[in-house]
Amino acid sequence: MTVRIVLPAGTGDDLSWKKEEAEGKRIIWEMDWKREFSYTDSAFFSSQALALKECGRLFLEQTEGVILYRGKAYPEIEDFDKYQQWLEGKNDTPFYRNLYSTEVLYEYLHRLGSFLPDTFSIIACLDASNTGSPAEQAYLFSLERAGHLKLDITGASIPTQRQEISRGVCLPPIDGVCIETLDLFFLSLEGDYRIIPESVMNEHWDGLEELVVLEKFLTVRGKRMVQGFIAAGGEVVTR
Numbered sequence: 001m002t003v004r005i006v007l008p009a010g011t012g013d014d015l016s017w018k019k020e021e022a023e024g025k026r027i028i029w030e031m032d033w034k035r036e037f038s039y040t041d042s043a044f045f046s047s048q049a050l051a052l053k054e055c056g057r058l059f060l061e062q063t064e065g066v067i068l069y070r071g072k073a074y075p076e077i078e079d080f081d082k083y084q085q086w087l088e089g090k091n092d093t094p095f096y097r098n099l100y101s102t103e104v105l106y107e108y109l110h111r112l113g114s115f116l117p118d119t120f121s122i123i124a125c126l127d128a129s130n131t132g133s134p135a136e137q138a139y140l141f142s143l144e145r146a147g148h149l150k151l152d153i154t155g156a157s158i159p160t161q162r163q164e165i166s167r168g169v170c171l172p173p174i175d176g177v178c179i180e181t182l183d184l185f186f187l188s189l190e191g192d193y194r195i196i197p198e199s200v201m202n203e204h205w206d207g208l209e210e211l212v213v214l215e216k217f218l219t220v221r222g223k224r225m226v227q228g229f230i231a232a233g234g235e236v237v238t239r
Contacts, residue, residue: 001025001026002025002026002027002028002064003025003026003027003028004027004028004029004030004067005027005028005029005030006029006030006032007029007030007031007032007051007055008032008034009031009032009033009034009048009051009055010032010033010034010035010047011034011035011043011044011047012034013034013051015050015051015054017058025062026062026063026064027059027062027063027064028063028064028065028066028067028123029055029058029063029065029066029067030066030067030070031048031051031052031055031066031067031068033048036071037069037071037075037105037108038078039075039078039079039104039105039108040078040079045111045112048112049112049115052066052112052115052116053115055116056115056116056117056120060117060119063117063119063120064120064121065120065121065122065123065150066113066116066120066121066122066123067123067124067125067152068109068112068113068122068123068124069105069109069124069125069126070124070125071125071126071127072126072127072131073098073102073126073127073128073131073140073141073153074097074098074101074102074105074131074140075101075104075105076101077097077100077101077104083097083100086100086103087100094132095132095136095179098131098132098136098140099136099139099140102140102141102145103145105124106124106145106146106147106149109122109124109149110122110147110148110149113148113149121150122148122149122150123149123150123151123152124149124150124151124152125152125154126141126151126152126153126154127154127155128140128141128153128154128155128156128157129154129155130155131155131156133157133179133183134157134158134182134183134186134187135177135179135180135182135183135185135186136179137156137157137158138158138171138182138186138195139171139174141153141156141158141160142171142195142197143195143196143197143200143204144171144197144199144200158186158195159192159193159194159195164207165192165193165194165207166207166208166209166210167191167192167193167194167208167209167210167211167212168193168194168195168196168204168205168208168210168211168212169186169189169193169194169195169196169211169212169213170196170197170198170201170211170212170213170214170218170222170226171195171196171197171198172198172214172217172218172219172222173197173198173199173217173219176217177217181214181216182214182217185214185239188239189212193212196208196211198218198219198221198222198225201222201225201226201229202225202228202229205229205232205234208229208234209234209235210234210235210236210237211226211229211234211235211236211237212236212237212238212239213226213236213237213238213239214238214239215238215239
C-alpha cells in the first residue's frame, strides 16, 4: 500500500512531522511549502533545502518519492533579462515563454532533488490545462527537458504515459521544426503512444515494438538511430 503524506515545510514550520502516519507503508511525501515558488529568493531555497534534508532522514527504506511541486506547468518569469539572453534572437512568443519557464522550473526542482537520497523519485505534479498546442506540450514535457524528474501531468492534450506502451512517436529537435506541421502530425495519430525525443531515442526505446517518425524532420543522427531500432527488431512507420 502506497500513501501520500503532506509534510508542512514552510519557513515557519518546525519540521517535527508526525511519523506515525507512515508506519508500515510505502510513502510518497508531498512538500507543502506554504507559498508560491520564487526562483530568485536564496533564503527560500535554503529553507527548502533544510526541509528536504530532514525529509531524507525519514523512513529511508519505505519512501518511493517526494512531490516537490504542484501547480501550473510553467511559472511566471522573474528575470526577463535572462529570458532575453535565452531567446538568442528568436521571436518572443507565448510558446517560448512557456518553454523557458518550464526549463527554469525543471532546473530548480533538480537542484532541490539533490538534497534527497538518490533512491527517492523527485516528482512534479503539473496542471497542463490551456498550455499550448499538442506539439508545444510535447516539447514542454519532453524527457529531454525533464531529465530524471518524474512528471505527473493532468489536463494535457497529448498522452503523457511513458511506460508499458509499445508504440513510440519520435519528437524531432525543436530547431528548424514547424510547430503547425507537427501539430497536424499529432492530431492524426490514433491510439496510445509515448513520445520519445530524437536526441535520446536509443536510450528509451526499450519495450517499443513500433516507432512512428515524421521523416521530413529527422536529422542524420536520427536516421542512424532509426536504423538501429530496425536492426534491433523494431518496426518503423514513416509519415
